[in-house]
Amino acid sequence: IALYAALIEAGVLPEDELETYGTDDSRMPMSGMAAYTPGMEITGGSLGHGLGIAVGMCLGLKRKQSDSFVYNLLSDGELGEGSTWEAAMSAAHHKLENLIAIVDFNNQQADGPSTATLSSEPVTDKFEAFGWHAQRVDGNDIEAVRAAFDIARGLKEPRPRIIVCDTRMAKGVPFLEARDITHFIRVEPHEWTLALEALEKGRPQ
Template sequence: MTSLDTHEAASPAAAPAEERIERLKAAAGRIRGYALHMGEVQGQGYIGQALGVADVLAVVYADQLRHRAKDPHWEDRDRFLLSIGHYAIALYAALAEAGTIPVDELDTYGSDDSRLPMSGMASYTPGMEISGGSLGHGLTVATGMALGLRHLGNPARVFNLLSDGELDEGSTWEAAMACAHHGLDNVTAIVDVNALQADGPTAGVLRTEPVLDKWEAFGWKAIRVDGNDIPALVAAFDELREHRGSPSVLICDTRIGYGVPLLMEREKAHFMRVEEHEWQITRAQLQEGLSR
């Protein structure tokens, strides 16, 4: 397993378009492989979300985010805030791919004294900007960070990955309103719309659609794409990075368990328990998909 080069400055146009897309697809495949490995360590976890959002994280970390793999506190880094703490398995996979976390450390996922707890903790994990868990705080922190960076004249951007379930939280919309009011065009929110949350289908718990219209009504530049389509993600992120005057949001429709049919078919997919004999099947299915 190999990791991506360190990115001290994002340079999306540095490679030919086809080469760029193939590189990102390969990165997404490795992120999925790392996530499956961590899931197998515990036999359970938020594996479906990690597989679903792998393409998004590959594009962010390998193509858009300014960061130094070995210096996660670099002052001029772009900030990536994971407010959905249970997606930590996905972020650990991305951080391993980026070179911030040693790949062999993924073996400790969810274990006692590990730097990789099941729910993300900034005090434990290099590259983890905030502790997540209770939803609705990521965008509020992003707003404050973005204001502070602007005050300091720091050109860093702030990304916040949140979920469609997190749109149930009123604090998310308060932050959205404040972000737009202050014209924080250094903020990009990323909403993972996988249509499922802990209590069931998102539409049945609390209907959030029309998601794009709501963000636009709050004064945000909004784009909606298939979150498992890397060319579409690249085009959308490229457009948003050039946008000025208001915050931006990329709404990503993803599929839980994407890339592993066995897990995509699970009825109870928010927190998955996978039997010992099924791991070989998941690995084979992922490898088959990557070889196409």
């Protein structure tokens, strides 16, 4: 849904279409579809595809001698997919310094905590062992994330980079933060008001 918001800001999708998110025949399904979502270049949904696609894009850019970066956002659940680690190994082998991966490590999956479903720890050590430059930061600290991106982009080493972001879902809304399962979160009508009040209260003056 964050990508849909970005596409709306870019003028690719109309804002009022957000009301259709996740409904039948919507151009904004829960997982984007390249076939009928404007601005969507690939079809997502199944875990483990993203990093492999990013590796292919990086290889193509290097052959074109482009200095562009490819950014790939992964969930911590995707670290349980074998294809992710095949892509990680391939990225290091091809010295893809134009690849910056970000892991949203919120410890939530549909089946419960990702660390309980299939632990991927120690994440940074594993990526380092695969030949990546790895950092780990508080993903809810925007300045820390920004600094990590500056480091990743500024590296001169010919290897891929990854930033593992430890995040808390519904950050800033205490009663939602405390819920055991927030992967598919249901917010009741009266809770929207409480959530907005909590966010307003926590906003810097």
